[in-house]
Structures are given as C-alpha cells and as structure tokens.
Amino acid sequence: MTRIDDVARLAGVSTATVSRALRGLPTVSASTRDRVLLAAAELGYTVSPSASRLAGGRTGTIGVVVPWITRWFFSTVVEAAESTLHLAGYDLLLYTLGGREHVRKRLFRTADLHKRVDAVMLVATNVQAADFATITRRAIPGVTVSSGTVVPGWPGIRIDDVAAARTAVAHLLSLGHRRVAHISGSPTAELTHTAHVDRRQGYRQELLAAGVTPDPRLDVNDEFTISGGTRATEELLRRGNIPTAIFAACDEMAMGAMSALRLAGLRVPQDVSVIGIDDHALAAVVGLTTVAQPAAEQGRLAATVLLDQLCGQSDESLFTAPLILPTRLVVRESTGPPRGKLEPDRLTTTEAG
Amino acid sequence: MTRIDDVARLAGVSTATVSRALRGLPTVSASTRDRVLLAAAELGYTVSPSASRLAGGRTGTIGVVVPWITRWFFSTVVEAAESTLHLAGYDLLLYTLGGREHVRKRLFRTADLHKRVDAVMLVATNVQAADFATITRRAIPGVTVSSGTVVPGWPGIRIDDVAAARTAVAHLLSLGHRRVAHISGSPTAELTHTAHVDRRQGYRQELLAAGVTPDPRLDVNDEFTISGGTRATEELLRRGNIPTAIFAACDEMAMGAMSALRLAGLRVPQDVSVIGIDDHALAAVVGLTTVAQPAAEQGRLAATVLLDQLCGQSDESLFTAPLILPTRLVVRESTGPPRGKLEPDRLTTTEAG
DNA sequence: CTGAAAGCGCTTACAG
DNA sequence: CTGAAAGCGCTTACAG
Structure with a gap:
C-alpha cells in the first residue's frame, strides 16, 4: 500500500507538504499543490484514516443513534442525514439501540463513542441527566432530533x-x-x-x-x-x-x-x-x-447543523431553543x-x- | 484522557501486558489479568480505536452498503445485521448509495473502503468485473446479500x-x-x-x-x-x-x-x-x-458469515455457491x-x- | 511557503 | 508469562 512518503518522494517535497496539499490547506503554493496532487493520483494514494485520526485527533466520522431503523421516521431521517454527511466527506457510524437500554448507557457513560466520532446525532434518543456530565466534560458536539430532553450545548431539531x-x-x-x-x-x-x-x-x-x-x-x-x-x-x-x-x-x-x-x-x-x-x-x-x-428535512437539517458546528460556524440561536419544524393536517x-x-x-x- | 501507560503504571506491568490482558489474549496469567482489568476499570480506561487500528491493522468496523435505507427490505437487513455485529463488538459504517453510481465506484475503485473497514457487506449492490480486481488484490473479506453477481471469494446470501x-x-x-x-x-x-x-x-x-x-x-x-x-x-x-x-x-x-x-x-x-x-x-x-x-434472517446470516470469516473459521461450502434461503407463498x-x-x-x- | 522532527497511543515480533 | 523497543502512517507545532 502506498504511503505518504511515496507521494512525497515522487513529488519531491516533504511529507508535511503532502499532508497540507492533500487537505487543501492554504499555506501551499499552487505549483507545489499541483505536483503533489498529480503524484498522489499517479500512485493511487489515499490517506490512511487510522493514522490521520491518531495524529490529527479528528475521526471524520459522525455517530448516528436511532432506536430502530425499520421504522419509517427513523429510516427517513437517517437516509437524509447520510447523504448530507457523505457529501461533506464524513462517514456515518450507525447505532441502533433496539430497545437495549444497556447499549445506550454504555454509549454515553464511557468515552467509547467520543473516541470514534467527531460528533453525535441522537434521533429520538433521550439522554439522562447523568449522561450530560459525560457529554459536557468531553465537549463533543451533537444535535438531537425529535428528542424529549434538551442537551445543554446541543441544538435540537423537532416538531411540536x-x-x-x-x-x-x-x-x-x-x-x-x-x-x-x-x-x-x-x-x-x-x-x-x-x-x-x-x-x-x-x-x-x-x-x-x-x-x-x-x-x-x-x-x-x-x-x-x-x-x-x-x-x-x-x-x-x-x-x-x-x-x-x-x-x-x-x-x-x-x-x-x-x-x-x-x-x-x-x-x-x-x-x-x-x-x-x-x-x-x-x-x-x-x-x-x-x-x-417533515422527516427527511429533520435529518438533512440535523446533519447541516452538525457540520456547521464542526466548522465552528453555528448559528448561535440554535443553542438557545430547539428548532421547531411545522406540521400540517x-x-x-x-x-x-x-x-x-x-x-x-x-x-x-x-x-x- | 487516560492512556494505556496510566493503566500499566497503576497495575505495575508493561503496556504490552495491558494490551494483551484487555484483549483477553491467553498468554496472560490470571492474577495479572485481574490486576489489569481492575486498574482499567478504576481509571475508566477504554482503548483508543485510532491508535489500536494503526498499530494492529484491524478497524473493528464493518462497512455495510445498501442502495437505500428507507425501503423495507434494506432497513430490515441492516437492523438484523447491526445487532449481530454490535453484539460481536464491531461497529457498522453505513453507506447508502441512493442511486449515486459515482459513490459506488469510488467505494470500490480506490483503497478508501479497505482502509476503513475489516470487511464489507453488500446488500443488493452489484459489483462490476472491474471491481473484482480491486477487491481481490486487497483481499478484503465480504459477503453479498441479494446480489446478482457472484464476487469471487465472497459468500452470497440470497433467495432464488x-x-x-x-x-x-x-x-x-x-x-x-x-x-x-x-x-x-x-x-x-x-x-x-x-x-x-x-x-x-x-x-x-x-x-x-x-x-x-x-x-x-x-x-x-x-x-x-x-x-x-x-x-x-x-x-x-x-x-x-x-x-x-x-x-x-x-x-x-x-x-x-x-x-x-x-x-x-x-x-x-x-x-x-x-x-x-x-x-x-x-x-x-x-x-x-x-x-x-426472510429479510431479517438474510441480514443476521450475512453478519454471522462475515464474523466467521474474520475469525478464520468459515464453512468452506459457502464459497462454492450462494446460500439460497426459502421463500413461501x-x-x-x-x-x-x-x-x-x-x-x-x-x-x-x-x-x- | 516549506521541512525536520516529535508525537499521536496503541500492537507486535523478539528476546527472555 | 512478561517487557523493551520498534513501528504503524500520519499531523502539527516549530523554525526558517
């Protein structure tokens, strides 16, 4: 498997420059960037997610938690969220609780989830007060969809x-x-x-x-x-x-x-x-x-709100009250x-x- | 965040021993194992997936590819597969193609998927001859569910x-x-x-x-x-x-x-x-x-077959012909x-x- | 704009 | 059964 050094050697630059060029950082000259991209393409190089995560601290992954996936509302939310997230280059880790309360507990009470994802989307999954501490302490971004409880620091999307x-x-x-x-x-x-x-x-x-x-x-x-x-x-x-x-x-x-x-x-x-x-x-x-x-819209919006948070450009109003989408007879x-x-x-x- | 060294220090052993004890390898004495587990519990330690993946080469993750998730068959297969995989300690990375052919191509033609998952489950997702090369060259285990094509080296679960x-x-x-x-x-x-x-x-x-x-x-x-x-x-x-x-x-x-x-x-x-x-x-x-x-059964079986492959204990007959499940009027x-x-x-x- | 080097936190031969 | 040490493949200050 080709590694970053192979690309660096072929492009005649350091691995640091390859890393920067491939991620589109602005601190690379256009000509260098082109040379790196060409070399990477020629070698069919793609970055190793494990190494990148360990070194960079970001996982490029969003955890989506749903009670079930076979029910209309949940599958619709997930499908809409998925396409939005993948379009932005994020992977989606799916957790279906299926009524297994212990799964939910393990997910929030340990650092487990936090080490696997950059952010969390909870769909119709309530968080207990005891979980707030864990979430807040680790400062992991998140969003709730159709959730009864309000998680401090997380936007919420729902209907009334x-x-x-x-x-x-x-x-x-x-x-x-x-x-x-x-x-x-x-x-x-x-x-x-x-x-x-x-x-x-x-x-x-x-x-x-x-x-x-x-x-x-x-x-x-x-x-x-x-x-x-x-x-x-x-x-x-x-x-x-x-x-x-x-x-x-x-x-x-x-x-x-x-x-x-x-x-x-x-x-x-x-x-x-x-x-x-x-x-x-x-x-x-x-x-x-x-x-x-609007189920798909809730999924799409939740994904967008999450991505905004990860870019650090969230609309502040989202953190003060849940976003209520309209329903109609x-x-x-x-x-x-x-x-x-x-x-x-x-x-x-x-x-x- | 506590690391493996913290546990090692508290337990009075090396990090290598902590690593072995936590993964349940047989080459650790009972008393040492107990000491390690106790220390890990006391510190609330969980292994860092990124580090573990980079060092060990395994991701502990299965990629599941479906055309959609809002359709009955696919959501049923995924829900059944998910519970089987999570029970075995694997995470599930969900890819919903949604008719986006380019997504499928990227998934198979590059090493992308291979670097993120240990194995792949393709649900009603065909693989073209051009993809076989990629899959075979990287020797990634997989299973197909309801697939029209037979992928060499991958078991298939389907109906007739x-x-x-x-x-x-x-x-x-x-x-x-x-x-x-x-x-x-x-x-x-x-x-x-x-x-x-x-x-x-x-x-x-x-x-x-x-x-x-x-x-x-x-x-x-x-x-x-x-x-x-x-x-x-x-x-x-x-x-x-x-x-x-x-x-x-x-x-x-x-x-x-x-x-x-x-x-x-x-x-x-x-x-x-x-x-x-x-x-x-x-x-x-x-x-x-x-x-x-039997949709749920196809999902459950596919997950089981995949897990068996990862343990190296697959039933050889699975590789000779697809497993056909019965239908009934x-x-x-x-x-x-x-x-x-x-x-x-x-x-x-x-x-x- | 670019590079040398440290470091991310584990696992794995290897040696004992 | 256990440990010292190398190494997995990147990213990121730091220096220039």
Whole structure:
C-alpha cells in the first residue's frame, strides 16, 4: 500500500507538504499543490484514516443513534442525514439501540463513542441527566432530533408533538367525535424517546379544551409499530364501549388500527375514524388521514447543523431553543363524521343504501 | 484522557501486558489479568480505536452498503445485521448509495473502503468485473446479500428470485388468470441491483411454461417504490387492454398498484388481482398476497458469515455457491379468480349482488 | 511557503 | 508469562 512518503518522494517535497496539499490547506503554493496532487493520483494514494485520526485527533466520522431503523421516521431521517454527511466527506457510524437500554448507557457513560466520532446525532434518543456530565466534560458536539430532553450545548431539531396531537384531535372533534380513543407508545417499550408522552398530553389537552373528559379506558399503550397498533386496537375493542374515532400516535400504529378494525368487521371511517401522525409513505395508499411531519428535512437539517458546528460556524440561536419544524393536517379517507351524526341506524349505512 | 501507560503504571506491568490482558489474549496469567482489568476499570480506561487500528491493522468496523435505507427490505437487513455485529463488538459504517453510481465506484475503485473497514457487506449492490480486481488484490473479506453477481471469494446470501417470481405467477395462473401484467424496477433506476432482472425472467418463464406468450405491453418498469408501483400501474391502465392480474416485483410496488387501481375505480381482487414479493410489514394490513422472503434472517446470516470469516473459521461450502434461503407463498385478499371466470358481467359483481 | 522532527497511543515480533 | 523497543502512517507545532 502506498504511503505518504511515496507521494512525497515522487513529488519531491516533504511529507508535511503532502499532508497540507492533500487537505487543501492554504499555506501551499499552487505549483507545489499541483505536483503533489498529480503524484498522489499517479500512485493511487489515499490517506490512511487510522493514522490521520491518531495524529490529527479528528475521526471524520459522525455517530448516528436511532432506536430502530425499520421504522419509517427513523429510516427517513437517517437516509437524509447520510447523504448530507457523505457529501461533506464524513462517514456515518450507525447505532441502533433496539430497545437495549444497556447499549445506550454504555454509549454515553464511557468515552467509547467520543473516541470514534467527531460528533453525535441522537434521533429520538433521550439522554439522562447523568449522561450530560459525560457529554459536557468531553465537549463533543451533537444535535438531537425529535428528542424529549434538551442537551445543554446541543441544538435540537423537532416538531411540536403536543401541537401535532392537538391538531389531530381537533380534526376529529370538528367532525363531531366525542368518544375519541388514543393509542400510543408504552412507557416501557419506548424508553428511548418521549414523543408518546407529548402526544398523549396534546390529546388530553385538546379534549379538555373542548369540554370532553379523557376516558382512561379509551387510552391504550403498545409499541410504535403496526402490530402495536393492532394489539392496542384489539384491546380497545375488548374493553367494549367502542370509540367513534381513534387518534394513533404515529401512522404505523394507525395502520395497525385500521387493520384490526377491518378484521373486527368495523368500517373506516363509517364506524370508526382513524388519524395518525407522520405522513408515512404508505399513508396515501391506505387513505390514512394524518398530521404530516417533515422527516427527511429533520435529518438533512440535523446533519447541516452538525457540520456547521464542526466548522465552528453555528448559528448561535440554535443553542438557545430547539428548532421547531411545522406540521400540517392531511385529510384523506380514514376520517369522517361519527355514525350517529349522519346515519343513526347502522342498517341504512351499507353501501347499497 | 487516560492512556494505556496510566493503566500499566497503576497495575505495575508493561503496556504490552495491558494490551494483551484487555484483549483477553491467553498468554496472560490470571492474577495479572485481574490486576489489569481492575486498574482499567478504576481509571475508566477504554482503548483508543485510532491508535489500536494503526498499530494492529484491524478497524473493528464493518462497512455495510445498501442502495437505500428507507425501503423495507434494506432497513430490515441492516437492523438484523447491526445487532449481530454490535453484539460481536464491531461497529457498522453505513453507506447508502441512493442511486449515486459515482459513490459506488469510488467505494470500490480506490483503497478508501479497505482502509476503513475489516470487511464489507453488500446488500443488493452489484459489483462490476472491474471491481473484482480491486477487491481481490486487497483481499478484503465480504459477503453479498441479494446480489446478482457472484464476487469471487465472497459468500452470497440470497433467495432464488427466478423461483420466487415463478411462484407468484403460478399462483395467478392457478386462479385462472391469463392476462398477467408485470411491474418491476427499471434498468436505469435500479442500477445497483438485479433482482428485477431475475424476477422478470421468472415471470416470463412461468407464463411460457403455461403456454401464455408474455405481452410486452403488460410489462412496465419503474422504481422499486410505492410511487413507482403507482406510476407503473397508471401506465398499464393508460395502455388499455387492462390485465386481470398484476405481479409486482416487490410489495412496495404492489401496494402502489393497489392504490392506483382503487383510484381508477377498479376493485382488488374482483377486477384486478395483485401479488408481490417480500411480505412487507404492511402486507398483512392491506391484505396483500405475496411471496415472503426472510429479510431479517438474510441480514443476521450475512453478519454471522462475515464474523466467521474474520475469525478464520468459515464453512468452506459457502464459497462454492450462494446460500439460497426459502421463500413461501402467503395468500391474502388481493388475489382471486379473474372476473370472467365467476361473474361474466361486471354489473352482477357489485356488493349488493 | 516549506521541512525536520516529535508525537499521536496503541500492537507486535523478539528476546527472555 | 512478561517487557523493551520498534513501528504503524500520519499531523502539527516549530523554525526558517
């Protein structure tokens, strides 16, 4: 394998000059730079990352931490972040926690992560107060996406989960629904993020504002997945006193709900309306009404903010408050007025009617 | 930051012994090992990856290359591979090509990748003959998942795409369909992988075996995505002479097809049957009949095979032929007999009938 | 603008 | 089983 000395010899300069020329430092004359680049190209030389890291102290790598990668929001964020980071010449080290709390702990409590990456992007991954110390002491730059906690010194990119939930519930209320159920992530299964906490709060706030007392029997927890939505909905049906509408905390749960309702012989939206949050790629296919959030944009922005920090040219306002991206209601076919409002008798609502 | 000398001093041994003890080499006495581990724990010492890599020549990192991460198959493979690799102490460097052919080229043609990772996992990423030389010369271990080409010296994990397609088409034929359309990836949009080539071949083979001549007007290319499936189906409808069944090369395209058909006022399966390949997490939700392939298992197996190679204890049979995992037909609600077979008159097929 | 030299923090023959 | 020493391949003050 060719090394920097080979290039230096061929170009007739020192290794220090090769190093400078290859990295585009301004302290190299144009003619020298050209000679070095030519020599490097001729030898097919690329710098050894290990040596460069050890000597230079920079890894050229960003660590991206996600709870999962198979869920729509996370994969979309990562894909957008990845292309931005690679374009800037950074590598992406992927950590999927997968509910393994000990992995998260090890990541933050030891110097491990810090020695592998120049900066960290935490997606829907909460950091506990005990971790702040580690992060701050090592002064590692970072950014959070869709995170419940604010990490001191790290910008945050997110949507307003409370407001998004209120928008969803307001839509159902405006259609005339009063028995509105909520299915959301469970505190134990979603340890790493807190979107479900905020969304539940928004659900309750909006109901209360409309004079509706939240009914705990209409509030079920499960995983933020399709099957989680299915199970939660089955539980709702099992409890009896079926709601006229279900607000699912994410589109994947909403789709699971639609599936469970259909299996139970209930029609969406004639018997039960369903709304989610996300605007998943499949939401349009299944006609799901939802509150859209810009996932790719959050990934792209987070990567950009991180790169700016590494260049030392961050917008200071980012450090004072999280950057909140807008959400918007997308009405499709899964929501409509409650049955009683239009057709009091189930029999008159068949397709033949 | 504490270094290896700090640990050595505290434990009263040389840095060489610390290095050996920490890596669990057998040439260290139990009592010495304990003393070293205790000292390391007390100082909160973790090895510097950069230094370790430079000195040892190993990176402890696996490069995983995927065309996209937002598609079901790829995210499922990566998530399974990730947990297996991290469990074994390896980091995962993610490269998402995103249709950027130049990224793939740079990755293989230069020594770049080789200097960052110990081994490579290529998911649905083809390698051209010109790349073989680079890979072989550098003798970097690797494994391919769902790859069309066989890389000399690398095991391959995959399904039999031709057979999977034939299973799908055979199901449609057995229901009585003769006008069977195919929607699949386009040669230009899916440069990196070749599943669409094999699946198209299986489609044609099965039709021909049944005495049906493939009609090029029923064969449309687009992206392996939901919207690709939607566009391809719209194109089919635009061409007129609507098929009684559509075989989509993947579930995402199939779901796009279902969506386009519904929008056009056609019912699935009464007017048009739809079948895919994958068994996407949402297939059950939308009632999609499909040929299931084990995505997570392919990721897990590929990671295991790679780790075995790095330990030098690979099963030799893996290098002689790709490991083919089984697929199986999962019949749901999106396929049924063609209309003519049961109900010759469209009017008699309404729900009221 | 350029070079000589130290140093980044480990691992690995080699010798014992 | 253990240690002294070389070396991995760069980058970075420092000096000029």
